[in-house]
Amino acid sequence: MTTIMKAKTAIAALEEQLQKDAAQVKATIGREPNLTVLLVGDDPASAIYVRNKQKRAEQLGVDSQTLHLPADTTQAALLAKVHELNADDKVDGILVQLPVPDQIDDDAVINAIDPSKDVDGFTLQTTGRLWTVPKNSQETVGPCTPLGIIKLLDFYGIDIAGKNAVIVGRSNIVGKPMAAMLLNRGATVTIAHSQTENLHEVMRRADILVAATGRRHMVTAADVKPGATVIDVGMNRFIDENGKKRLVGDVDFDAVSKIAGAITPVPGGVGPMTVNLLMAQTIRAAAAKISQ
Template sequence: MDAVKIDGKAIAEALRDRVAGDVALLQAKFNVTPGLAVVLIGNDPASSVYVKTKAKHAQTAGFKSQQFRLPGDVSEAELLGLIGELNADNSIDGILVQLPLPRHIDRWRVLEAIDPTKDVDGFHPYNVGRLAAGRPALVPCTPLGVVHLIRTVVSDLSGLDVVVIGRSNIVGKPLGVLLGDAGCTVTGAQLETRNLARRSREADIVIAAAGCAGLVRGDWLKPGAIVIDVGINRVVDSTGTAKLVGDVSFAEASKRASYITPVPGGVGPMTVGYLLANTVSAAVSRRGLSLGVGPRPAAYSHPTSASKLVQAGL
């Protein structure tokens, strides 16, 4: 029997509905409307589509949503000046600078210039350090989405063996922290890892985030494994048609896994959902407020409590 698809689109829609409800509550109780500013440099088509999607969902959720589109040759000083203005604007709770940046701009200088309390991507070293130390922090959106998806199909992560293929600061490393705090035994792997297929075959959960199309084959999985595919790769098939595929050979993996995320329609929508959740979290924490009702999605609380909150709030 083929694996059950984990429907990231439907789960993300439920998360966005929860966020919209919290926005309405903030407006009614405190006259606060969360503000999200997205900065895009240049005209990269994929980035433009992604920014448009973020803006649409932010507006639907009731946010104050602003977009700043800068030319590809904008100077680093001009970009840092804009970030400084957004830092000082109390109506803006979340600042996101869309990556990648042009080569003439220092990525880390830009990310470190963002007010950590408005760093809804969770990339600032302050938030990275607090996550690693088990302190409340804004956590990268994709790892939060991955944990949420896993929690929809397994109730207790304690003692499970997880292999995370890909050690990026955006996905792999923070995922290791979140899953470790949830009680998993986490192996951080990468393309250069020796015996990668064997290590994957021993895992209860395999998370592929290496940016390599079709890397994880069916025989890399033990029967019944849960497979989360974070990869998004554009490939051209034999007919010359471009399509998006993940890091997992979906057809093969579906024959052995118990649950699997598709690409597209799996992790991607969750990333946008948690961008919105992080923005509400920032709006609440910056003002010292409390929503005061029910369990919240993971981004609203201590990162080490993320799994329990997701389980209760879904």
């Protein structure tokens, strides 16, 4: 029988520990862990993401504030705000909500964040740490979506060491850091993408297949080895033939779930894990101050 790797079950197990950790931080330093989000402009999807983060922070005992800047904010002004937050000892985590307006170089802004406050896991220093840890490391620093996937695999007892893992997608947010985390856990990793020759054959060799392309139902049953673990990172919104709004992943869930050994649903799979790992890293950043 196929295991449906729902985030809700894993989050329930994680939630109690996060609440305890946040309470311990508050008892020790006299305030809740703080996450400050910089939101530039009025992108509707970004506004929804930020509200979801705010709601989850409140549930876990994290103080989350959003600094909403106008769409015409200059890069210099945004960098000045980042440096101000870097110097604020009451701010534990800084997150720049992407995308940012075209006049802003997002790489420059992200890399201006103090690495100790990089709870989104995107700075070059965090990336470097992820790729240079010892083999078979349990390194827990990095982008929140891949971290959430590792948590799901661990929760559902999916062995990683020695497995053939294929990641379809080479983004800096998911594909590349996911490869590092799986490699650090002892998997043999292939990063596939739009220019990969014989892509469907490559996918069929995977014991662990991670789809992160943003292409609706790109992965079909013919692309999956029977018994494989399939992780669907895609979030594709569209209007179906009945005029209803739908959200589906990169994987044809109905077909693939019949042959996979384990699979994440969309919605309810990887997405909710991302927000919780963001909170976990914020709490960890605050806790690190206790020993300083």
